[in-house]
Amino acid sequence: MVTFVKKYAVIMFILCFSVTYAYTPDEFNRLLAKVPTHNLPHNNPNGCKTCHGGVAYMGGQEEELCYICHGPKIKSTERLKKAKLKTVEAADVRTDFEKPYRHPVGKTGLHKDKETYPVLDPATSRHAECLDCHDPHYSIPEIPLLAVSGVTIEGKFTNANYGEYEVCFKCHGADANKPYYAKNKVREFSPDNPSFHPVVTTGKNNYLPSLKKGMTHETIISCTSCHGSDTKGAKWVRGVHGSENEYILVLPYTKKEETLTPRYDLCYKCHREDSILGNQSFPYHRQHIEGVKARNWKGTSCSTCHNSHGSVKYPFLIEFNTDYVKNDEVTQKLEFKSEGVFRGSCYLRCHDVDHSPKTYGQ
Numbered sequence: 001m002v003t004f005v006k007k008y009a010v011i012m013f014i015l016c017f018s019v020t021y022a023y024t025p026d027e028f029n030r031l032l033a034k035v036p037t038h039n040l041p042h043n044n045p046n047g048c049k050t051c052h053g054g055v056a057y058m059g060g061q062e063e064e065l066c067y068i069c070h071g072p073k074i075k076s077t078e079r080l081k082k083a084k085l086k087t088v089e090a091a092d093v094r095t096d097f098e099k100p101y102r103h104p105v106g107k108t109g110l111h112k113d114k115e116t117y118p119v120l121d122p123a124t125s126r127h128a129e130c131l132d133c134h135d136p137h138y139s140i141p142e143i144p145l146l147a148v149s150g151v152t153i154e155g156k157f158t159n160a161n162y163g164e165y166e167v168c169f170k171c172h173g174a175d176a177n178k179p180y181y182a183k184n185k186v187r188e189f190s191p192d193n194p195s196f197h198p199v200v201t202t203g204k205n206n207y208l209p210s211l212k213k214g215m216t217h218e219t220i221i222s223c224t225s226c227h228g229s230d231t232k233g234a235k236w237v238r239g240v241h242g243s244e245n246e247y248i249l250v251l252p253y254t255k256k257e258e259t260l261t262p263r264y265d266l267c268y269k270c271h272r273e274d275s276i277l278g279n280q281s282f283p284y285h286r287q288h289i290e291g292v293k294a295r296n297w298k299g300t301s302c303s304t305c306h307n308s309h310g311s312v313k314y315p316f317l318i319e320f321n322t323d324y325v326k327n328d329e330v331t332q333k334l335e336f337k338s339e340g341v342f343r344g345s346c347y348l349r350c351h352d353v354d355h356s357p358k359t360y361g362q
Contacts, residue, residue: 034140046085063105067094091237096229102242103128116157119175188309196310210275255303330356
């Protein structure tokens with residue numbers, strides 16, 4: 001009965017995931033028929049013995065077990081030699097996990113098969129072990145998170161996630177044990193918000209002049225569109241394992257305004273730089289980003305005015321970073337008022353300049 005329930009959940013996962021990524025009926029049937037990666041003889045010539053029995057048991061130092069094949073080169077151990085077992089060279093995730101910004105898989109022994117989310121006890125240890133995101137008995141290349149539990153956009157636990165973001169929501173949602181500075185991503189991506197990046201569903205703004213060719217207001221992106229390995233070329237591995245960029249980003253993105261040479265490569269992955277700096281969607285974009293040397297005004301980060309996940313209060317992803325933006329000294333307000341497409345007013349103090357208010361598009 002348990003096997004049937006899990007198999008049904010896996011099929012439902014593929015069905016829902018196929019809708020998210022618009023698989024054709026033929027592609028959907030092909031995915032349903034695929035044998036899990038670790039059950040294929042050319043991927044795992046020893047079968048179950050590679051991970052279980054005489055070699056090791058999936059638990060404790062499980063990432064070291066994964067690294068036998070998923071490392072920079074095949075790792076031969078004394079136990080493997082003694083058992084005369086073969087290994088194959090698979091995608092190298094170990095190199096990403098050795099980068100400065102990474103998921104902490106080194107915290108071993110914390111994952112439990114029966115754990116549920118959101119975490120209610122603030123004393124519960126936070127962890128991100130291999131098995132929190134992958135089920136080696138079910139995963140396939142197209143859907144490496146297949147059959148893994150998650151949290152829905154409604155904040156409810158599910159045994160089989162229907163989208164990549166639900167796996168992320170397990171640890172980046174309403175958990176009572178998350179760091180004080182961490183925000184609830186379930187809340188930020190909620191379709192009920194005035195604005196959000198289109199991860200769960202399409203966005204609410206249907207006029208986006210800066211989008212690159214091939215993208216429209218109906219385009220859906222994923223968490224790994226922005227988060228993942230910064231490695232380029234043939235050695236790139238899909239997944240949020242590790243990166244040289246802060247926040248495990250695929251491209252550089254400067255949030256600290258004190259940085260001498262800020263970079264916004266991540267934003268320009270989807271948004272045309274010439275459009276943003278050409279003020280097509282906001283008449284003062286270039287002035288805010290590059291600053292005004294004649295007035296000794298420094299540029300400011302995209303994150304000073306925008307929350308890249310979503311805003312619970314304003315359209316256009318507007319959410320002011322209060323590390324740099326304060327209440328203006330005239331009205332004592334810190335707010336944005338949208339007055340239509342390309343029209344609005346800001347009440348705030350930034351870079352020693354009061355906006356009380358400053359308006360645009362009038």
